[in-house]
Amino acid sequence: MMKRIIWMISGLNRRIMKLLFALALIAYIAVWGTYTNMSIQEIGEMKIEQQIEDAVAPLKEKIRDLEQFSQKYPPVKFLSEKDRKRILDQIYHLASPASPPNYMYNPIKTLKTNTIGTLNMLLAKRVGARLLLASTSEVYPEVHPQNEEYWGHVNPIGPRACYDEGKRVAETMCYAYMKQEGVEVRVARIFNTFGSRMHMNDGRVVSNFILQALQGEPLTVYGTGSQTRAFQYVDLVNGLVLLMNSNISSPVNLGNPEEHTIFEFARLIKSLVVSRSQIQFLPEAQDDPQRRRPDIRKAKMMLGWEPVVPLEEGLNKTIHYFSRELEHQANNQYIPKPKAARMKKGRPRHN
Numbered sequence: 001m002m003k004r005i006i007w008m009i010s011g012l013n014r015r016i017m018k019l020l021f022a023l024a025l026i027a028y029i030a031v032w033g034t035y036t037n038m039s040i041q042e043i044g045e046m047k048i049e050q051q052i053e054d055a056v057a058p059l060k061e062k063i064r065d066l067e068q069f070s071q072k073y074p075p076v077k078f079l080s081e082k083d084r085k086r087i088l089d090q091i092y093h094l095a096s097p098a099s100p101p102n103y104m105y106n107p108i109k110t111l112k113t114n115t116i117g118t119l120n121m122l123l124a125k126r127v128g129a130r131l132l133l134a135s136t137s138e139v140y141p142e143v144h145p146q147n148e149e150y151w152g153h154v155n156p157i158g159p160r161a162c163y164d165e166g167k168r169v170a171e172t173m174c175y176a177y178m179k180q181e182g183v184e185v186r187v188a189r190i191f192n193t194f195g196s197r198m199h200m201n202d203g204r205v206v207s208n209f210i211l212q213a214l215q216g217e218p219l220t221v222y223g224t225g226s227q228t229r230a231f232q233y234v235d236l237v238n239g240l241v242l243l244m245n246s247n248i249s250s251p252v253n254l255g256n257p258e259e260h261t262i263f264e265f266a267r268l269i270k271s272l273v274v275s276r277s278q279i280q281f282l283p284e285a286q287d288d289p290q291r292r293r294p295d296i297r298k299a300k301m302m303l304g305w306e307p308v309v310p311l312e313e314g315l316n317k318t319i320h321y322f323s324r325e326l327e328h329q330a331n332n333q334y335i336p337k338p339k340a341a342r343m344k345k346g347r348p349r350h351n
């Protein structure tokens, strides 16, 4: 074999040998020339590019791995309408100022909350959510006691109209959406509810009287104090949850049927606080409903709900909460003031 190769090389003549050598030399010069013609800057750039390439390579690898990983819950925006899941299995629509001085302060806002706000909530139809509207005893002052069959009697141009007419139209909207669009609605007509964590400047009678009694100020009774109310502790929330989860789509009263005159109520709070405050009679509030007591037979029968916390126990809890808040506020040098309702004309008197 070796002999054969030597024989082949020796067989090439000198001319061919020279030609091969020249070609090899040209090729060598061409490659070296290209390299040496590159500027130092270009060589530097090449090196940086190479370094970037090296750093990015593992990241590219990682992205390829992640792309193979199938997500259980991909972002909602990438899903088709049919596959999108909703969190709102239920909506509690409780928004609205509730204290008369508050809702009368900005009647337009009160109306907007109860009308436009309720319409917005009724977009529940888009997601198939069930909507519970917090309505009010204010839809029916006039007959006594109030059961759900009574349709109410309100003054559409009075100072309370922004609230009670607002709530009435909110109920109307709910039932229109129920009939036309199939929205599931629940309507709770809530009667005078109070409790710990209510705002001290709320302006309703419970917070006003407790605050006045604790601060040694006169308890302000509007009118003669012979008007009545029935007060419910905030454990009423259990009634809302039961109603939401029931199949009752017609309105249901939630409240405590234990009825007191406002004067009796002022005396009760004075004694629970052990306060030396006087009772002061101010002019009657305009359009003030004179008698109110819920008929809660429907809630008892259909929801198995009735008030659990007795009035005095609920008041004691609230008094305790308010006195702690007052201590806290005193440290911050802030003195809360009870808010006054809109009055008929007249002079204050004391008993």
Ligand SMILES: O=C(O)[C@H]1O[C@H](OP(=O)(O)OP(=O)(O)OC[C@H]2O[C@@H](n3ccc(=O)[nH]c3=O)[C@H](O)[C@@H]2O)[C@H](O)[C@@H](O)[C@@H]1O
Pocket: 098, 099, 100, 135, 136, 137, 138, 163, 190, 191, 192, 193, 203, 204, 205, 206, 208, 209, 220, 221, 222, 223, 227, 229, 262, 285, 288, 289, 341
């Ligand atoms: O909870 C209800 O069923 C409804 O009734 C309340 O209205 P109202 O009962 O007039 O609430 P308060 O402001 O607490 O007044 C109760 C009674 O106490 C009187 N009052 C109020 C405050 C006060 O300092 N002194 C006083 O004598 C009022 O004139 C009224 O007769 C509110 O309108 C709503 O929050 C609610 O929907």
